[in-house]
Amino acid sequence: MIEALNPRARVLLVVLLVALLAAPLFADRYLMSVLILTFYFAYVGQAWNLMMGFAGQLSLGHALYVGLGGYVSALLWLKLGIGPWLGVFAAVAVASAFGAVIGWLGFRFGIAGVYFALLTIAFAEFTRIGFDHIDYAGAAGGLFLRVEESGQWWNLRGGTLLFYYLALALAVGALVLTAWLARTRLGYQWLAVREDEEAARALGIDVFRAKMAAVLISSGMTAVGGVFTAFYSNNLFPSRVFDINRSIEIILAPIVGGLGTVFGPVVGAFILTPLGEMLTALTDRLGINTPGVKAAFYGLALMVIIVLRPAGVWPWLARVLRLTEHRR
Amino acid sequence: METIADAKPELGPVYTLMAFIIVIVGGLGSMAGALVGGMLIGVSEALAGLFIAPSMKSMVSFALLILVLALRPQGLMGRRT
Numbered sequence: 001m002i003e004a005l006n007p008r009a010r011v012l013l014v015v016l017l018v019a020l021l022a023a024p025l026f027a028d029r030y031l032m033s034v035l036i037l038t039f040y041f042a043y044v045g046q047a048w049n050l051m052m053g054f055a056g057q058l059s060l061g062h063a064l065y066v067g068l069g070g071y072v073s074a075l076l077w078l079k080l081g082i083g084p085w086l087g088v089f090a091a092v093a094v095a096s097a098f099g100a101v102i103g104w105l106g107f108r109f110g111i112a113g114v115y116f117a118l119l120t121i122a123f124a125e126f127t128r129i130g131f132d133h134i135d136y137a138g139a140a141g142g143l144f145l146r147v148e149e150s151g152q153w154w155n156l157r158g159g160t161l162l163f164y165y166l167a168l169a170l171a172v173g174a175l176v177l178t179a180w181l182a183r184t185r186l187g188y189q190w191l192a193v194r195e196d197e198e199a200a201r202a203l204g205i206d207v208f209r210a211k212m213a214a215v216l217i218s219s220g221m222t223a224v225g226g227v228f229t230a231f232y233s234n235n236l237f238p239s240r241v242f243d244i245n246r247s248i249e250i251i252l253a254p255i256v257g258g259l260g261t262v263f264g265p266v267v268g269a270f271i272l273t274p275l276g277e278m279l280t281a282l283t284d285r286l287g288i289n290t291p292g293v294k295a296a297f298y299g300l301a302l303m304v305i306i307v308l309r310p311a312g313v314w315p316w317l318a319r320v321l322r323l324t325e326h327r328r
Numbered sequence: 329m330e331t332i333a334d335a336k337p338e339l340g341p342v343y344t345l346m347a348f349i350i351v352i353v354g355g356l357g358s359m360a361g362a363l364v365g366g367m368l369i370g371v372s373e374a375l376a377g378l379f380i381a382p383s384m385k386s387m388v389s390f391a392l393l394i395l396v397l398a399l400r401p402q403g404l405m406g407r408r409t
Contacts, residue, residue: 105394109401118348119397125345126390133384244341 009323020168024161030281032160036232038273039167040225045253045265046174047221052251053260054187055214056194058113061102061120063246064127065095065219069226070236071131074143077155079136084156088227092220098123099219100212107211112197121244128242142237145230156231163232170228171266174221179262186213194260222250245295252298256305258312267314272301349393355406364404368392 005013024032044066051057072094073087082090102123106116132140146157153162181187189210192200201207230236240246257268276294283293309316318324333339346369354365369389376388396403 105398109397111397111401115352115397115401118352119394121345122349122390122393126387126394129384129387129390133381 004325005323006325009318009321012323017172024164029160032164034274034277036160036163036167037277038269039164039171040229040232041249041253041273042171042266042269043167043174043228044222044225044250045257045269046171046178047218047225048250049254049259049261049265050178050181050190050221051214051218053254053264054182054194055190055211057211057214058117059120059215059218060117060244060247060251061122061124062218062222062250063242063244064098064120064124065222066226066229066246066250067124067127067131067236067238067241068095068098069223070230070241071137071143071226072223073227074145074230074236075137078143078145083154084227084231085154088224091223091227095223095226096216096220098127099215103212103215107208121247124242124244124247128238131238131242138236140238142235142240145234147234163228166228167232170224171269175262175266177221181217182262186210190214191260249298252302254312256301256313258314261312261314263318264312264314267317268312271313272298275301346389349389352403353392353396355403358403358405358407361403361405368404 020035023035027035044062048059048062051059069088069091072091073084076082076087076090077084102120105111106119111119131137137143152158156162156166189200189205192203192205193207193210197207200210226241229241253268253272254265255268256272257266258264276297279297280294283290305313350365350369351362352365353369354361354363369392372388372392373385377385380388400406
């Protein structure tokens with residue numbers, strides 16, 4: 001079943017988009033930064049959802065692609081003076097190459113499920129320790145990007161406004177791409193592979209090719225998110241970007257929102273990120289020093305969702321608010 | 329993995345991951361495999377810490393895991409299903 005929005009939901013979507021486009025007019029810096037983070041998680045969540053939600057391949061190492069994307073683009077800019085708008089192509093190429101190796105190793109022998117997830121963790125950890133020792137990339141001390149006084153959008157140097165619209169564009173772009181992919185031949189092949197690999201193979205679907213396509217698209221998309229986060233936060237540390245906790249953060253939004261749905265990751269990101277940030281701000285204001293409060297909240301949210309709405313919030317929300325036409 | 333570690337709430341994942349790697353390298357469902365995998369991972373980590381760099385020793389375990397998954401996905405002592 002593909003979710004098709006009814007006219008009412010489409011109007012709602014346009015209103016929401018216009019509101020987000022106009023948000024910088026009245027939002028303060030803090031709200032903007034929370035929204036940027038939300039868009040970012042909606043974007044990378046969408047990328048992960050293509051692989052897990054649609055093609056059914058569990059990756060617990062998506063931080064690898066974020067980190068590679070960030071490092072490749074940052075190194076190109078710092079060492080060779082190549083700006084991120086060009087560097088993003090190299091970032092996507094490198095991350096997809098890693099994705100291809102992981103996919104080839106895993107899918108060739110039908111390593112699936114937990115074993116494939118372990119392979120992705122192993123690669124992410126392997127790369128993290130590797131980057132800790134590459135002196136050219138700043139080793140464990142990390143990389144720092146210069147902050148230019150005047151906004152230079154062509155080098156992705158600028159204020160909150162630039163990154164706000166960029167993040168919004170990424171999130172909307174990923175949404176459109178996913179909605180389109182879900183209706184292509186490849187999208188339907190992914191669903192078939194996810195439901196029953198043997199049956200899909202019996203139907204004449206090239207299972208290996210379909211899974212590889214999922215990994216390549218997902219890793220490339222995630223790398224773009226890595227470029228964004230590197231230039232937004234202006235620093236990169238192997239122990240931060242490649243950390244397994246980053247991979248877990250990426251997968252929370254799609255799981256909470258609804259695996260294998262087009263709007264799930266967006267809904268999940270809009271639920272989790274603002275609440276998590278508010279909780280952090282609240283405990284800060286109250287003077288309680290609890291560094292793990294966000295992680296604890298995410299864990300709790302995950303448990304509540306799995307118990308109450310295993311299919312995610314979006315399918316339930318769409319049913320209650322009657323947002324989708326049911327086309328079977 | 330350290331020989332001496334503090335007791336702290338986030339202690340677990342390192343050991344879980346390591347146990348997982350050992351089982352996959354040795355072969356899932358094979359008791360002898362777990363022993364062989366454990367010895368292999370443990371000794372190679374210790375040697376890597378001695379000859380390469382202590383901070384890079386877990387890289388060797390991950391490399392071993394990747395190698396085994398690439399060449400013998402059922403694990404060293406595992407049977408092909």
